[in-house]
Amino acid sequence: MPSLRTRFHRACRGTVGLTLGGLIALAEMVLVVVLTPVHAVPAARPGIEGLGRKLVELNRRRLVTYLNFDDLLCVRPTWPRTQSYLVRRMVVGLIGAAILGLVAIGSGAAVIMTSQVVAGRPVGGGEESNTWAEIVAIAVMGMVLLFGAVWGLIGVTILDRSLADQYLGPTEEELLRRRVSQLAITRAGVVEAINDERRRIERDLHDGVQQRLVALGLLLGRARRATEPERAEELLRQAHEESQQALRDLREVTWRVYPTALDEGGLHTALEGVAERSSVPVSLRYGLGERLDLPTETVAYFVASEAVTNALKHGAPSRIEIGVLAEEGGIVVVVRDDGCGGADPVGSGLSGLASRVAAADGVFTVDSPVGGPTVVRAWLPVLVTV
Structure with a gap:
């Protein structure tokens, strides 16, 4: 669960993002209301479409920087999608700016009223002093309005992200194109x-x-x-x-x-064999409750085995740790050694592992600063629940 400090930091970033969204909405309003009708003129189209792309790019950067949007989902939309996005984004941005304005006005009023109560003056500048019941009622009303404003800002954030998902995200054709390209690269890597x-x-x-x-x-x-x-x-x-x-x-x-232990005893037994054959102490942490499908076990085994072999050959470690744990949607294989580090992720050994993992639709990373430690991590999807 995020700490209070983390939540406060996210709230501040979100507020900045919504404020910038309100400012960008003013430019979007100029584009939508004033310039879009001029788009029918052929000579004006390049300039108007260029401005639309710049506004989309500003929104993309704002969403990625302040609202935790996935930058990989963003594509360059066509002009019809750009226009549809900016029209809807303008409305959402203006609503967010209005709520932020009300919050600012309410905060200023709250500061003034609090100072009046502390000084013993009537709230609102009247002549008669307020009773405690009136002060409590005003405070409760302010808290209710603040609660509504906060949830209003959360709703604006959700709408902002949803619009980006719908209009800036890849279409089915783009997803298919990306998938075909990924499969072609993966196939070439597997062959190599x-x-x-x-x-x-x-x-x-x-x-x-x-x-x-x-x-x-x-x-x-x-x-x-x-x-x-x-x-x-x-x-x-x-x-x-x-x-x-x-x-x-x-x-x-x-x-x-190919280790026969995979067929006979599964991944756990095969990795125990890797630990026993190592010339340095290897600790194994295996956290899976059920056997995986054989293709996933094979990839996981080779990731651990080759990572250990590379560490022994190049890293001069005194100890190696292997971890195989369940993670959301799959498993993660982590091999950590205390060697000299400096492993090259594009070297023949590690690049071959990356190709194996990519062929299984997994994610492969290497963290190996000079001086160590080296951490090889592979996330693999599974066909059974672990």
Whole structure:
């Protein structure tokens, strides 16, 4: 729940926003009443439409700055939508200005009446002194009027935002265009991420497992050619250790391709495996009550696993924390390490994770100032309630 200070700050910002809205309404009235009829003249259209766009832009900035409007919803409307918006916005702005004017007049009257009561003079400047009942009645009436004015300003704010949603927000065609563009970008990112993953798997197999197997073959060959039993036994011991390490490397590669623990035990079990295989202490906080759909679990797993791998490879952390918690409409995966920071969000590893998350209609962020800590956060929508 917001604190009293936060509410007061919001109220002050809202008051400033409504005051600016009242001033802008005067310019809107000039445009609507005086200039709009002239719009029929072809030579005057560019100037009038340009003024309309400037007024819309002023309202957009006012709404975003003072009335918590989402700037991403704003688009450049056509002239018919601009005209419809400004006509309605003018009325709302003038109503807000009128209420603010009444509040200012009432506040001034309240200050004057209070000073008269304190000084012992009759309220209103009469000759007869007021009784306490009359003073209380005046105070109650003032509070009622103030209450009505506050709710009137709240109503004006709601109307102001609603008009912006209706006329400045994207149309269905614009939403569809944005969605198609987003899907095209996401698809390209997913293809690139898959190619990067294939190249990484090839490098891991070539530089890791393959080299281990070559070394194993050399050790076994030397053991076969050894004439001394002690030397042959030592080479066989080394070959056995090399084979065990090759198995561990191969298991690590397969885990990074797709962990079977996801199918067997779910996301929680798979992340416990990530924590156990880490070379530094990893704490896991898992707050989901039910299993997710498999695609979401897969993305969440790779976000946590790759974030841990990147931290170990580049951040030199002493401790890593993994959190998987429910959030409104989805889940959030947070990986935090106390390493040196400075992670590059557009690097191959993190950009690949961003592509995975974007493909699932999620939101991916990285906060990694130089000196640390690094916080990787991914919000993912889910198909089941958690």
